[in-house]
Amino acid sequence: MTTTNMQLPPLSLYVHIPWCVQKCPYCDFNSHAQPEIIPEAQYIACLLDDLAADLRYVQGRKLTSIFIGGGTPSLFSAAGIQGLLQGIEALIPFNPNIEITLEANPGTFETERFAGFADAGVTRLSIGVQSLQQQQLQRLGRIHNSEQAQIAAQHASTLALTSFNLDLMHGLPEQTLATAMADLEGIIALNPPHISWYQLTIEPNTMFASKPPVLPNDDVLWDIYEQGHIRLAAAGYEQYEVSAYGKPRHRGQHNLNYWRFGDYLGIGCGAHGKITLPDQQQIIRTEKVKHPRGYLDLTRNFVFKQWQVEPDERVFEYFMNRLRLLEPVPKSEFSAFTGLPLDKADKALADSIRKGFIENTAEHWQTTATGRLYLNQVLSDLLTEDN
Structure with a gap:
């Protein structure tokens, strides 16, 4: 297959901390019940050794963002996060305006550490x-209550952070439009700079998959999405993304780099990385x-597996990420970040353009309002297209 000269995209770092107090029934992430004593110092030492082994992939770049996810990273001490x-x-040098995000639970124990995390560099x-309704929190296996969630958000707003995000689910078991909107109103009232508002999905190998709850029907789900979107805009x-809503200048930079097909190193249990090698x-x-x-076994390699993204797979991988964003997709970026000629993308998107799902100009592609509603169909068309 013909390729073009590739360019190095920006570089981010994902850090996975795998322990949780308990596993939530909807969660399919690589998380594990915490031991009596979390081996914090040992794990941090392994994280840094893991990163040192990946330094050949940096290729002269600075880190534009770090995301510490899990699991529950806020189970670690502020001193541990600072040392990390x-x-x-x-x-690896940091970009001067680097974004460093840490996932946290709203429980009292973690909230007390928020100021320390900010002082540590987060x-x-x-x-x-996830919800402000106690019954839903119990169904979701969450160990905090509504009051603790509100206190956590209020405390975060007082700290020397550049931003903070609140995660909120909708489409919860037996949820109605009224209860979904009450949840959303409660989150908006806390005035976070950023809200991740996303629909609960039943993932394989979860407790919900083995014992599915009763979820709202499609009509209710549509009403929730439509009314919620209007309320968030108001x-x-x-x-700016399928499930991401931000106040001006508060978009999540780390996830933006994922969706723009940037590079990222992944360190920690089960962490994934994506790296471009232009040479x-x-x-x-x-x-x-x-x-x-x-x-934690020092006799083993940190890498479980490594593989190439073949040229035939790059079209789908690129657009699977890029089309999650509502912004235009510059055509010049496609060839620079995939190494593929532009006609590969034009051919792959032809059906979606014809159906009115994708706007096609000389400079960019962009999902239309209809295309955003049928994004899964757009991606399905990409998969079935003979690239």
Whole structure:
């Protein structure tokens, strides 16, 4: 297949901390019940060794963002997070305006650590509220209550952070339009700079998959989405991605780099990475050892597997990420970040353009209002297209 000269995109870092107090029934992330004593220092040392082994992929770049996810990273101490960030910066320079996000739960124990995380260098907290209704929190297996969620958000607003995010689910078991909107109103009232508002989905290998709850029907789900979107816009939140809404200048930079097909290193249990190698005209993906016991075994390699993204796969991978964003997709960027000629994209998008799902100009592609509603169909068409 013909390729073009590839360019290095921006570089981010994902750090996975795998432990949770307990596993939520909807969660399919690589998380594990915390041991009696979390091996924090040992795990941080392994994270830094893991990163050191990946330094060949940096290729002269600075880190534009770091996301510390899990699991529940806020189970770690502020001193541990500070040592981790200092160790990372000693290995890879930080961009002057780097965004450093840490996922946190709203429980009292974690909330008390928020100020310490900010002092440690975290610039953004992402707080997993999920609902403000006690019955729904219990159904979702969350260990905080509504009052703790509100206190956590209010406390985050007082800290020296550049931003913070509140996660909120909709389409919850037996949820109605009225209860979904009450949840959303409660989150808006807390005035976070950013809201991740996303629909609950039943994922394989979860407790909900084995014992599915009764979820709202499609008509109710549509009403929730439609009314919620209107309400968020009226409150000053701009939708810039399928489930991401931000106040002006508060878009999540780390996830934006994912969706714009940027590069990212992944360290920690089960962490994934995506790296461009322009000299070899390659894109590679990495996955680290999943279980903490194996990851902490110093006799083993941190890499579980590594593979190339073949040219025939890059069209789908690029648009699977890029079309989640509502912004135009520059055509010049496609060839620069995939190494493929433009006609590969034109051919792959032809059906979606014909159906009115994708706007096609000389400079860019962009999902239309209809296309955003049928994004799964757009991606399905990409998969079935003979690239």
